[in-house]
Amino acid sequence: MLLSRISSHINSLTVQIFALFWLTFSILLALAFFVPTLDARAYTELKGDDLRYYQNEVVIAIRHNHISRLLNSPMALGLERRNNESYIDPPPNMPRPVLVNSHRAIIGAKDDDVQPLQKFIYQSDNPAHPMTKRFFDVQISGPFLITTGQNKQDNYMLYFVRKVNPQQEFISFIFDHPFIMLLLFMLISSPLLLWLAWSISRPMRRFLYAANAVALGNFQINKELEEDGTREFRLVGRSFNQMIKAIDELISNKQRLLSAISHELRTPLTRLQLAAALMRRRKGECTELTRIDMETERLDKMINDLLLLSRQQLNSHLLRDTFPINEIWEDIFSDAQFEAEQRHLDCRIQVQIDEPTQHFINGNLMSLSSAIENVIRNALKYTNSKIQVSVYLENKSLMVQVDDDGPGVPPEEYDQIFEPFYRVDAARTRETGGTGLGLAIVANAIKQHQGEVWADKSPLGGLQIMIKLPLWID
Incomplete structure (x- = not known):
């Protein structure tokens, strides 16, 4: 029972969003603090094994008389530098000692190392907290105090210079541009956020499909x-x-x-x-x-x-099929023209569609044919002398327009005529034998095919009925 309740809470959307938010926030916060430490060019205090390593190098430099050689070098004595005696040349991958006196004069450095040493000395001159930093292919560490007498002026700061592999340029470019680093953080967090969005949108899409099905x-x-x-x-x-x-x-x-x-x-x-x-x-x-x-x-x-x-x-x-649009009116239009001739009415039919057999509708052919026939017969019933039927395509939809020159309908009743049992004029209904259900049947059939039907004032003076049916796009 307890496990079931715990599982229910874990599967809660609130808990998942809360947990994922804090997980993402924690990861970004950790990256924000940790990633800058990976920049080899940053000033880093020597600690632990690194500090013990350089302390051992100080002992080696004294034991092997490297300090003495530097102090007795021409540069330390104020003479012109000589290549073989001006600096210590250690084995490969080993640090080279460099001394700095109280006047910040550098002793034992190669020409290429002088400028980065000057920058490093300016930032790191406390022997109680020696530091290290990489300058392209040179790593400098220090300082370490070297005492040669009782006078403070006889004290020297010992630094170590070592050749290293340069940090790749694109990594340096990332560290030098915080905006790029921010984009990387966003890229790293995107999978978690995408998973959260997907976990919410997937069931929402199912609800959307279900709601659309109900609407249809x-x-x-x-x-x-x-x-x-x-x-x-x-x-x-x-x-x-x-x-x-x-x-x-x-x-x-x-x-x-x-x-x-x-x-x-x-x-x-x-x-x-x-x-x-x-x-x-x-x-x-x-x-x-x-x-x-x-x-x-x-x-x-x-x-x-x-x-x-x-x-x-x-x-x-029920009984839906896909068929060419011309099948809807093939028999209706000829019957309407025949009936109009018998009643001495002018019935004009215009099909303004090239190759109607190439356009299709998915639905019930009998229901749609009956709806359009109902509208045309309604126009024939109420017209004075003529009706006009136009068929054309507009915005991937089939449009059927039926106009007559009859008495028409008041504009405020255009929507109401499609309601069951609605009658515009009871006296006229008795004369024509209407039941008030014809246009309601038409509206219901058209809406079941995701179409629209509406009424308007006809240019002929009577009523205009417009039918819009979406085409089947395969």
Whole structure:
């Protein structure tokens, strides 16, 4: 039980972020203090083995009379320097002793070593804390006090000069430019920060895909949301799946209820139609029976539209396929032109697409064809004399524009006409036999294909319906 609770806290996003932040901060802080010590050109105090090594070299220099030779050299005596007697030439890789008197005169140094020695002496002149520093291919260490008499003026500072391999230039360049070093620190810490970002973004991407699927009407539960990621993400994933399940049940119950009501309405409607037929057979035709027939037909059409809308919403992702865009209107346009000719209307159709067979849509062909046909028939129903249908491509989308010169719709009702059972004019609805579901069915079909549909004022004077459907990009 205790181990389970500890494991749960370790898998917590809060703990992981906190721990990773302090780990990264500690690493950067350690590097900030440690890396400069790797610069061989930095002044470093001699300690431990290094100090004991040079103390031993001091003893060797005295024992082998190196100090005496330097003190008796022409330079120490104020004479002109002679090459063989002016400095000690030790074995390879061994330090060469150099003396500095109280006037800071350098004794026993080669010409190339004088300038770095002067710089080093200026920074390190305390024999209680000897230091070391590298100047390109020369390493200088010291000072060590050498006493030759009771007078302080007889005291000398002993330094050691040794040839070393020069520090590579790119390393020196890094140490000389703190900004470059900062970039290196950032580069070193980037893997940890990338891992943190990845550990957060990976489950977030799953949530994004799941949310997009829900937005498209796919209410399938994703178990990965509950099983992967930190504890917080798993809890959110469990709640997200519960929400999907609740929404799916709510929508399914709504559609089943609507479908059941529509089916139940058919029973009394059928009885009413049967009773009207029996009455017509007994008493003959009359105005009341004609009105009953008209209203029952309207009710029957409304029930059919309700069933269609219910099935459309319930089965929004079934029977999808990829097909050329021209298949949507192949039969619709010819039927519309034929109907317009029979009613003596001007029907103009413009397909402004080169090679429409090369462009595709993924969806339900019957549903899309029915939606566009519904809009065109609606225009034919309300137009005065002409309609115009334009088909073209825009921003990787198929655009279908239907205009008529009918009475139109008030601008404030452009959005409302796509709602179920909405009627602009009840009197006109009775004359045309509308149910108020046609454009709602159109809007539902288009939205299920991630498209858009809207109304506007037509240049012909009536209503303009615009349909936008995204093309399938393979």
